[in-house]
Amino acid sequence: AASITLDGIGKRYPDGTEAVRGLSLHVDAGELVVLIGPSGCGKSTVLRMINRLIEPTAGRIMLGDSDVTRVDPVKLRRQIGYVIQNVGLFPHQTVAANVATVPRLLGWSTDRARGRVAELLELVGLDPAQFGRRYPHELSGGQRQRVGVARALAADPVVLLMDEPFSAVDPIVRTRLQEEFLRLQAEVRKTIVLVTHDLDEAVRLGDRIAVLSEGGRLEQYDQPAVLLGD
Ligand code: ADP
Ligand code: ADP
Numbered sequence: 001a002a003s004i005t006l007d008g009i010g011k012r013y014p015d016g017t018e019a020v021r022g023l024s025l026h027v028d029a030g031e032l033v034v035l036i037g038p039s040g041c042g043k044s045t046v047l048r049m050i051n052r053l054i055e056p057t058a059g060r061i062m063l064g065d066s067d068v069t070r071v072d073p074v075k076l077r078r079q080i081g082y083v084i085q086n087v088g089l090f091p092h093q094t095v096a097a098n099v100a101t102v103p104r105l106l107g108w109s110t111d112r113a114r115g116r117v118a119e120l121l122e123l124v125g126l127d128p129a130q131f132g133r134r135y136p137h138e139l140s141g142g143q144r145q146r147v148g149v150a151r152a153l154a155a156d157p158v159v160l161l162m163d164e165p166f167s168a169v170d171p172i173v174r175t176r177l178q179e180e181f182l183r184l185q186a187e188v189r190k191t192i193v194l195v196t197h198d199l200d201e202a203v204r205l206g207d208r209i210a211v212l213s214e215g216g217r218l219e220q221y222d223q224p225a226v227l228l229g230d
Contacts, residue, residue: 001158003029005062006061008059021217032207033206038214042212042214050068051161080157082152083165099120124149126143148165157190209227
């Protein structure tokens with residue numbers, strides 16, 4: 001795992017929208033930080049800047065000791081796993097093929113990729129023999145979400161970015177997924193930044209919670225117990 005440092009980052013979109021202004025935040029290696037705040041406050045923009053889907057217009061982002069703008073994009077893809085709401089699985093590929101996306105991009109041998117896929121599906125609680133050959137539409141919402149997590153873990157990233165990973169599933173499944181996810185995190189210990197607008201989820205999952213307001217302003221940054229005033 002590697003730490004993440006946001007150093008005065010800002011994003012002005014081409015249309016002039018200032019989504020984020022001067023945000024600084026440090027995430028320790030192996031820590032799970034939750035970004036919470038109202039819709040439109042810039043949470044997704046922050047995640048997309050960290051994995052360089054979009055470029056910051058101000059400031060600097062460090063992954064461990066490296067400025068992300070200086071890391072080769074292919075290498076960065078491997079170092080950062082990304083999980084989004086509704087997962088974005090390829091509908092015409094099987095579960096196994098979806099999970100193998102990054103390993104194949106990296107040119108792993110078929111055997112190595114296959115072994116890794118089986119291991120990952122086991123890790124997220126899906127029997128590879130049963131689920132590997134299915135297509136995304138043959139899964140429940142919760143199962144699709146697990147496949148999304150498995151795919152993000154496929155190249156053994158040092159960092160996981162998760163944008164509302166559990167919000168597309170019903171509340172009962174969500175609670176179960178959150179619990180399993182915490183067990184998984186105890187095992188794999190990634191540095192994680194997770195975006196949500198659900199305070200219960202933030203409190204349940206976060207080692208620390210960053211409360212953002214409009215323009216990505218950092219209002220509070222603390223452990224859940226401190227934020228709740230215990
Ligand atoms: P959140 O994830 O907290 O809901 P976003 O990061 O998606 O917030 O959006 C922050 C602000 O930036 C919003 O005002 C949104 O409308 C705006 N925004 C997001 N993407 C774009 C874009 N591609 N072009 C212009 N404005 C955008
Ligand atoms: P949940 O209530 O957990 O969201 P669903 O009611 O969607 O799940 O599905 C229940 C079970 O049936 C799941 O194990 C799922 O994998 C399986 N299933 C759903 N659709 C299909 C399908 N088209 N083919 C095979 N199995 C399916």
